[in-house]
Amino acid sequence: MQNKKKEMNLNTLYKVFIYVALLTLAVSIVIPVGWVFLASIKENSEFYGNPWTMPKGFYFQNFIDAFEKANMGEYFFNSILVTMLALAILLVVALPAAYVLARYRFFGSKLINIMFMGGLFINVNYIVVPIFLMFVDADKFLKSLGGNSFFLNNLFVVALVYASTALPFTIYLLSGFFVTIPRDYEEAAYMDGSGYFRTMVQIMMPMALPSIITVILFNFLSFWNEYIISMTLLTKNSKTLPVGLMQLMQAQKAAANYGQLYAGLVIVMLPTLILYILVQKKLTQGMSLGGLKG
Amino acid sequence: MKKVRGKSIFITLCVAPAVILFVIFMLIPTFNVFKMSLYKWGGYSNTKQFVGLNNFKILMEDTNFFRSFQNTVLLIAIVTIVTMGFSLIFAAILSREKIKGQNFFRIIFYIPNILSVVVISAIFSAIYDPNNGLLNSIIGIFRGSEKTPILWLGDQKLVIYSLVIAMIWQAIGYYMVMYMASMASVPESLYESANLEGAGRIRQFFSITLPLIWTNIRTTLTFFVISSINISFLIVKALTNGGPDGATEVFLSYMYKQAYTNSSYGYGMAIGVVVFLFSFGLSAIINFVTKREPLEF
Numbered sequence: 001m002q003n004k005k006k007e008m009n010l011n012t013l014y015k016v017f018i019y020v021a022l023l024t025l026a027v028s029i030v031i032p033v034g035w036v037f038l039a040s041i042k043e044n045s046e047f048y049g050n051p052w053t054m055p056k057g058f059y060f061q062n063f064i065d066a067f068e069k070a071n072m073g074e075y076f077f078n079s080i081l082v083t084m085l086a087l088a089i090l091l092v093v094a095l096p097a098a099y100v101l102a103r104y105r106f107f108g109s110k111l112i113n114i115m116f117m118g119g120l121f122i123n124v125n126y127i128v129v130p131i132f133l134m135f136v137d138a139d140k141f142l143k144s145l146g147g148n149s150f151f152l153n154n155l156f157v158v159a160l161v162y163a164s165t166a167l168p169f170t171i172y173l174l175s176g177f178f179v180t181i182p183r184d185y186e187e188a189a190y191m192d193g194s195g196y197f198r199t200m201v202q203i204m205m206p207m208a209l210p211s212i213i214t215v216i217l218f219n220f221l222s223f224w225n226e227y228i229i230s231m232t233l234l235t236k237n238s239k240t241l242p243v244g245l246m247q248l249m250q251a252q253k254a255a256a257n258y259g260q261l262y263a264g265l266v267i268v269m270l271p272t273l274i275l276y277i278l279v280q281k282k283l284t285q286g287m288s289l290g291g292l293k294g
Numbered sequence: 295m296k297k298v299r300g301k302s303i304f305i306t307l308c309v310a311p312a313v314i315l316f317v318i319f320m321l322i323p324t325f326n327v328f329k330m331s332l333y334k335w336g337g338y339s340n341t342k343q344f345v346g347l348n349n350f351k352i353l354m355e356d357t358n359f360f361r362s363f364q365n366t367v368l369l370i371a372i373v374t375i376v377t378m379g380f381s382l383i384f385a386a387i388l389s390r391e392k393i394k395g396q397n398f399f400r401i402i403f404y405i406p407n408i409l410s411v412v413v414i415s416a417i418f419s420a421i422y423d424p425n426n427g428l429l430n431s432i433i434g435i436f437r438g439s440e441k442t443p444i445l446w447l448g449d450q451k452l453v454i455y456s457l458v459i460a461m462i463w464q465a466i467g468y469y470m471v472m473y474m475a476s477m478a479s480v481p482e483s484l485y486e487s488a489n490l491e492g493a494g495r496i497r498q499f500f501s502i503t504l505p506l507i508w509t510n511i512r513t514t515l516t517f518f519v520i521s522s523i524n525i526s527f528l529i530v531k532a533l534t535n536g537g538p539d540g541a542t543e544v545f546l547s548y549m550y551k552q553a554y555t556n557s558s559y560g561y562g563m564a565i566g567v568v569v570f571l572f573s574f575g576l577s578a579i580i581n582f583v584t585k586r587e588p589l590e591f
Binding site: 025269 | 300301302304305307308309311312313315316318319320321322323324326327330384387388391393398399401402403404405406408409410411412413415416417418419420421423426427428431463466467495520524527528531532546549550553554559562563566569570574
């Protein structure tokens with residue numbers, strides 16, 4: 001009896017310990033993120049003194065300032081444009097390639113598969129300098145022909161680079177899915193006189209929809225949040241949101257415009273947070289499906 | 295005959311765009327990293343001079359590079375051990391114990407992973423701010439607010455640990471969710487029989503959970519090391535930009551600095567090559583050291 005009681009006590013202690021640990025981590029995540037939201041509606045004078053005070057009112061002017069004075073409105077539009085374009089290019093290019101690589105053996109197919117697998121290990125941070133220099137050269141060449149510079153400071157080119165660098169992971173994930181679908185579906189379609197192209201678009205792609213959604217989710221997040229490529233390739237006025245935010249961070253050090261900075265932060269993270277809340281199940285499930293992403 | 299031709303046209307049309315984009319924007323730039331590392335090249339001017347391995351020779355004597363090397367290794371070591379440890383423990387708790395709000399915790403823990411590194415840096419610069427920061431104002435309650443504020447990002451000795459915390463904060467949820475997924479595939483019957491045998495929670499964790507998801511741990515470990523090199527660059531670039539006085543300079547931030555600020559592209563790329571080889575070597579070592587007979591279940 002005595003023994004059992006002791007065990008019970010130990011068990012409760014263990015439970016308490018677990019909850020404390022879990023809550024500590026949860027608080028360390030929720031509080032800073034929540035604090036940013038509260039800070040974004042504070043007036044600038046409220047930032048001097050205790051950071052834990054609640055905002056006095058709803059100072060929406062921060063967001064208007066961020067949108068207009070700090071150009072976050074324009075950057076927001078740029079980010080949407082680049083992300084959507086990159087996703088579109090990525091899907092149009094990666095889907096057929098993944099399908100064919102999973103289904104057909106042809107001359108060079110093994111080499112191409114190995115190439116994309118190796119691509120998983122190439123990180124953008126290493127190659128951003130050569131990509132930048134490649135565009136500098138290309139622009140110089142265009143100018144020597146009497147044209148205008150085209151490659152640098154072009155949102156479309158940034159989207160193209162995003163899509164290209166996401167190819168290995170996307171193809172890896174999608175062809176991993178296509179391999180699991182039995183061949184019977186296609187054979188039946190061919191029997192009915194459907195061509196290769198129609199079979200792929202009308203039979204196989206709809207079946208891959210869950211994987212396609214996973215691909216879109218992951219790549220949306222990485223394109224929306226990316227800043228090294230866009231910082232390097234967009235040197236003039238048109239920027240994407242994260243780069244604009246970095247600019248705000250640096251400006252804040254000199255001018256102490258806190259309200260604008262935190263409003264900018266909210267503008268950058270709100271879309272991803274909303275998306276996450278809507279699809280969090282899909283995202284965390286997709287991880288076990290897709291395996292890894294650096 | 296017509297069908298065979300149709301098929302090869304179809305295959306070519308499907309694969310060619312992906313291959314072309316990959317070659318132009320990934321393969322050639324990667325090749326160029328290696329090629330440029332052999333040249334002395336001052337950027338925009340067109341004076342490329344082949345110098346062989348000279349860039350690497352300079353690199354070996356570059357104390358700044360050596361410092362970024364130390365910083366990177368320190369970051370990788372601490373961040374990897376702490377993150378892996380915590381995410382395994384939390385994953386085991388959340389998937390083995392009956393916890394109220396299990397789903398809630400999983401959702402919350404994953405949030406840092408969906409935020410941009412710039413956002414994370416901005417959040418942490420608010421936390422670490424010496425005067426009005428969240429951290430100092432809490433600590434101020436205990437040690438009295440009149441004392442000089444702690445410079446989390448300004449103190450050369452302290453700043454690297456401030457980065458460590460930010461990196462762990464960023465990574466923990468992602469790996470936890472990943473381990474939860476693989477722990478879910480461990481059959482319940484093993485735990486039941488372990489319970490009958492009287493093995494405790496900790497014993498079960500080390501004798502059942504860990505060995506059975508070992509393959510997964512190995513792969514994540516390899517990827518984690520490679521991605522730490524990248525994430526440390528992204529955070530450093532946005533949060534401290536290598537400062538104060540090079541105290542947080544890491545591999546890739548030093549490379550970027552040499553290539554852009556200093557405009558010595560050839561030298562920057564030589565750094566890139568060394569880092570590339572270093573990360574490959576490190577993951578090969580990890581792969582080798584962690585090799586165990588895979589357990590079937």
